Amino acid sequence: MIQEISDIVEEVCAEVSQFSRKASGSSAAFSPTGLVDDVSLWPSTMPTLQEGRLMMTDEELGEIKARCLAATAGPWASFIEGRDHEGGSSFIMVGDEGSRADDIELTGATEADQDFIAHARQDVPALLEEVKRLKALLK
Numbered sequence: 001m002i003q004e005i006s007d008i009v010e011e012v013c014a015e016v017s018q019f020s021r022k023a024s025g026s027s028a029a030f031s032p033t034g035l036v037d038d039v040s041l042w043p044s045t046m047p048t049l050q051e052g053r054l055m056m057t058d059e060e061l062g063e064i065k066a067r068c069l070a071a072t073a074g075p076w077a078s079f080i081e082g083r084d085h086e087g088g089s090s091f092i093m094v095g096d097e098g099s100r101a102d103d104i105e106l107t108g109a110t111e112a113d114q115d116f117i118a119h120a121r122q123d124v125p126a127l128l129e130e131v132k133r134l135k136a137l138l139k
Contacts, residue, residue: 061131068125072101078118080111092118 072094081090092104092114106114 056131061128064124065128068128071121073099074121076104076118076121078115080114083111090114 074094075096077093079085079091079093081088089105090111092106094101094104104117106117109117
């Protein structure tokens with residue numbers, strides 16, 4: 001079971017590294033320990049480091065969940081002018097046909113930034129559930 005989790009973590013790190021390098025043009029990579037190789041890219045508030053591995057506390061995970069619950073309900077979808085539609089501007093569509101909210105328009109965001117923000121609405125809750133599942137396996 002531990003090996004299965006380790007394999008999943010390595011696969012996710014490889015995908016995150018590939019996406020990060022593509023999006024930012026950086027050569028930094030995420031390692032299986034959960035650490036970014038390029039220290040200059042570390043966020044100012046790093047999760048707790050325990051036994052050489054990046055470990056988020058239940059409190060930190062709770063704070064992330066609270067931010068998810070406070071945000072406008074999804075799904076969110078990125079629409080880039082010239083890529084996804086013609087005419088108008090780039091925006092993030094919020095909600096679906098039955099429960100639309102105001103669109104989000106960003107200033108100064110790259111296409112990759114906008115896509116990341118839109119996908120985060122669905123990705124972060126899914127990742128929180130995966131962390132919960134994996135933590136339960138470790139108990």
